[in-house]
Amino acid sequence: MRFSVFKNTVLFPIVIGIVLLISCGNLSKSEVRSLKPEVYETTENNPVIVGANQTELYLPLLKGKRVGVVANQTSVVFKAGSLEPEARSFSHLVDSLLALQVNVKKVFAPEHGFRGQADAGEVIKDGVDTRTNLPIVSLYGNNKKPSKEQLQDLDIVVFDIQDVGARFYTYISTLHYVMEACAEQNIPVLILDRPNPNGHYIDGPILEMEHQSFVGMHLIPIVHGMTIGEYAKMINGEKWLKNGVQCELSVIPIKNYDHKKTYSLPIKPSPNLPNDKSINLYPSLCFFEGTNVSAGRGTDSQFQIFGSPFLNAEVFPYEFTPKPNDGAKHPKHKNQLCFGKDLQQTKNLSTLNLNWLIEAYKNTADKSQFFNNFFVKLAGTQTLQQQIEQGLTEKEIKATWSEGLEKFKEIREKYLVYP
Structure with a gap:
């Protein structure tokens, strides 16, 4: 080699x-x-x-x-x-x-x-x-x-x-x-x-x-x-x-x-990451791809908003309706009114945000239909879904990641080209 x-x-x-x-x-x-x-x-x-x-x-x-x-x-x-x-x-x-x-x-x-x-x-x-x-x-x-x-x-x-x-x-x-x-x-x-x-x-x-x-x-x-x-x-x-x-x-x-x-x-970099905000939010909002919540595909605000017809409209008053467009010929909840949240004015993230996912789960109409099989593939573990279903907070969930992250950082250090 x-x-x-x-x-x-x-x-x-x-x-x-x-x-x-x-x-x-x-x-x-x-x-x-x-x-x-x-x-x-x-x-x-x-x-x-x-x-x-x-x-x-x-x-x-x-x-x-x-x-x-x-x-x-x-x-x-x-x-x-x-x-x-x-x-x-x-x-x-x-x-x-x-x-x-x-x-x-x-x-x-x-x-x-x-x-x-x-x-x-x-x-x-x-x-x-x-x-x-x-x-x-x-x-x-x-x-x-x-x-x-x-x-x-x-x-x-x-x-x-x-x-x-x-x-x-x-x-x-x-x-x-x-x-x-x-x-x-x-x-x-x-x-x-x-x-x-x-x-x-x-x-x-x-x-x-x-x-x-x-x-x-x-x-x-x-x-x-x-x-x-x-x-x-x-x-x-x-x-x-x-x-x-x-x-x-x-x-x-x-x-x-x-x-x-x-x-x-x-x-x-891809059709549904149209700007800096979407790229910054993508690691956090992509979790929704493994749920019945839309991450904005079929709109002009992909990965900057989220919502579904099943979320509580009083908690999530922002509305949008996904329609076919470039990069999303068959968007989730096509032509259905979705209730959710607009994140376009949020500060840029320097950490994963789990609170949006947790909040959506807590306020969905049928929790048994919230997650799909793709979620575990995205998360890379079954544990995250179980932790959300058990009602753990973001802080409690992230505490369980710390040991693995420290070990990864030690490995990563060996391969860095840039400071």
Whole structure:
């Protein structure tokens, strides 16, 4: 097993110049929402520069090789020097690599697809990208792990997807299977790292392996506080891949980043996370996906509101009616009036909030119908549901997590690239 993190000691100014001149008009307005390009998204004077923008470090690793790319709509290279939102100054990584004469053979697409338009849970089909004519191999649905045949014409696989730092966000499960498949075929994996917008805290119950699934594969808490690159190092180092195999792994690190920096995503990481508030609330509100309560799918406030027809309207006076839209063709409680709470003006969280879930359970019409089988998969344990049903408070529940979190933090420390 070999792992390396590249330092920015080699400069290829000509290459940089080519990359910065690449056209950027490939994403739709609905996919872009930030006022500034990603390389400027930082509260400090030094800009955060994502791995994909450091072409001088990874282009030499790809030249002359047959390349596969695991990517979606967030896999972009940003052009520095423009703060105008209308400029949309970025290019998709795949387009950039092709323009630089890299031999990209195929694209692997995670949940929501290569261009990020599919519903959560929707089966993604293989196909051809109409912009590049490259074959697209789905890694969501029946084929979550690249097959030997799908990898046989590749010399290296590049992984570049923006994550949001929650165990049940399936991009890290895709990462696991890509690493595992490549390790089995002796194909190196190169990760272009990106910041974790929820990287400033760690919280939640540790997964119990009897509840392992695609929305929870590893012995980690719900909010893990790691970037994709750091997380890949942990998967490798802890030998979580099948039969303990280890992947030949390299990471292009983020410049000027630490876990406490506020980081705003300029491109939606998935259709139902439209803005910073939804991303911040997602780890807490995703629990509702395992209940009869809507987390706002089918509205314009996804993961910023919650409600259901079964909640007490006097306790939850906020009203909304889910309707089919982009990313939610069949939303929960479609066309039904829901009573709930609007969280759009709440302060940003630095911890999981269980009080909304507890409050909803206490005020639902039929408690026996509140939880569904998906809840245990999301929580990674049966205990949380039992604790809520028994009437434990948030403080009492979180006290039971403390030992597991401390052990996880000790393991996590070994794999951190950033302070």
